[in-house]
Amino acid sequence: MVSPVTVVKSEGPKLVPFFKTTCVYFVLWLPTASPSWFSALIKCLPIFSLWAFLLAHGFSFLGDHSSARKILAGLIFSSLGDAFLIWQEQGYFVHGLLMFAVTHVLYSSAFGMKPVNVSAGLVVTALSSVSYMLLYPYLSGPFTFLVGVYVALIGFMGWRAIAGLQLANDLWTWTKLSGCLGSVLFIVSDLTIAINKFCFPVPYSRAIIMATYYAAQMLIALSAVKCQEAEVARKRT
Structure with missing residues (x-):
């Protein structure tokens, strides 16, 4: 099993641009009341850096790993969503x-459907249902349907990420752990957005939303990297 030190040494340098651009976002803290293309760029820069993180592993890596390609595509759509x-x-x-x-949808496909892990699916379904029921009284118009579909999609994504983490059987890897933690943080970020927008103001909502969002995207991007394979390759050379 790959140790955290190995992961840091292997992938840490490639994540430096992400950490720098994330710091730029929080330092500038541009006001949301006056949206501009500059503020959109600053917000998207950390995600652009994660594009670069995956591309830094080479086109052959992306060609050989469909999950990495799907996560890269997900990051591209995330950038559009941020804008x-x-x-x-x-x-x-x-x-x-x-x-x-x-x-x-792309992240769910990247995480795959094996193992199924029915118990994890039932827990996530229950939590998603409770979340939607709490939001429902505050929703109106098309949001009643759209938020319901969105909750189902992000819940499904969370299930597929969590299902792959088999702690009991000692079959987990750092990449699967990253995907699991990333999906949970993504859910926290989006749930905070929903509560803040539709229910009531959440104290420090923007800081909570963006901190969990950037961490989630970084962890999901990291989950695409097969650190164990890289380590084996280094030992062979």
């Missing part, structure tokens, strides 16, 4: 919602 949400008060919230819905 739309900059102008959410101008009527582009639904556009952003749809882009992230596509992202969750």
Whole structure:
């Protein structure tokens, strides 16, 4: 099994641009009241850096791993969603919602359908249902349907990520753990958005949303990398 030190040494340098651009976002902390292409760029830069992170492993890596290609595609749609949400008060919230819905479909496909892990699916379904029932009284119009579909999609994505983490059988890997943690943080981020937008103001909502979102995307991007294979290859050379 690959140790955390091995993961850090192997993938850490490639993530430096992500950490730097994330710091830029939080340092500048551009006001959301005056959306602009510059603020959209600053918000998207960390995700662009994750594109670069995956591309840094080479086109042959992406060609050999369909899950990595799907996660890269998910990051691209996430960038579009981030840009739309900059102008959410101008009527582009639904556009952003749809882009992230596509992202969750791609991530679910990347995580795969094996193992099924029915118990994890039942737990996630129950939590998703409770979340939607709590949001439902505050929803109206098309959001009643759209939020329900979105909750189902992100819940499905979370199930597929969690299902792959088999702790009991000692079959887990750091990449699967990254995907699992990333999916959970993504759900926390989106649930905070929903509560803040539809229910009531959440204290420090923007900081919570963006911190969990960036961490989620980084962990999901990291889950695409087969660190164990890289380690074996280094030992052979």
